[in-house]
Amino acid sequence: MALYKHILVPTDFSQTSCLAAARAKGLAESLGAKITVLHVIDYFPPGHIAAELPASLASKDAVINRARKTLSEWVENHKLGDYKQQIEAGSPKSEIVTAANDLTVDLIVMGTHGQTGLSRLIGSTANSVIHHAECDVLTTRMT
Numbered sequence: 174m175a176l177y178k179h180i181l182v183p184t185d186f187s188q189t190s191c192l193a194a195a196r197a198k199g200l201a202e203s204l205g206a207k208i209t210v211l212h213v214i215d216y217f218p219p220g221h222i223a224a225e226l227p228a229s230l231a232s233k234d235a236v237i238n239r240a241r242k243t244l245s246e247w248v249e250n251h252k253l254g255d256y257k258q259q260i261e262a263g264s265p266k267s268e269i270v271t272a273a274n275d276l277t278v279d280l281i282v283m284g285t286h287g288q289t290g291l292s293r294l295i296g297s298t299a300n301s302v303i304h305h306a307e308c309d310v311l312t313t314r315m316t
Contacts (some may be wrong), residue, residue: 176227177206177279178204178205178279179206179209179276179277180197180206180208180280180282181208181209182194182271182281183211183269183283184210184215184284185212185213185284189231189286189313189315191251191284192284192313192314193282193311194251194253194282195251196313198229207257208256209272209278210244210247210253210256210257210258211261212259213261213265215264215270219301222272224281225287229266237262240295241258241260244258245280259272259276261268266301269306270302280309280310281308281311282310282313283298283299283302283311283315287296287314299312
């Protein structure tokens with residue numbers, strides 16, 4: 174019986190996400206697990222700003238298409254090409270947990286950043302996922 178069968182790797186394309194992807198890939202290969210790579214779009218230009226930008230940059234479809242392209246390139250660069258890719262829009266804190274539940278993953282592997290000052294009081298995405306996910310969460314961090 175495999176310890177983990179489905180691993181979710183949320184990415185914001187940061188260095189810590191790269192570390193998490195490498196860790197998840199190693200785990201998936203050793204356990205025979207599948208991976209879903211998730212990117213959450215947490216910002217769309219407000220209407221008054223979007224109106225000043227070319228539609229190819231500002232529309233929701235354009236933002237989503239750029240995110241898909243960036244995710245696809247990121248997945249290819251990290252040699253995760255055989256794994257499912259998913260784009261969601263909203264708060265990363267909630268979308269990661271929702272995706273984990275919807276996809277019935279049993280492990281989330283994600284990067285975390287050291288928190289200081291105000292960000293420590295408000296809470297990080299990783300911290301929120303750790304406290305709200307119904308599955309195990311493994312975090313990686315830069316040293």
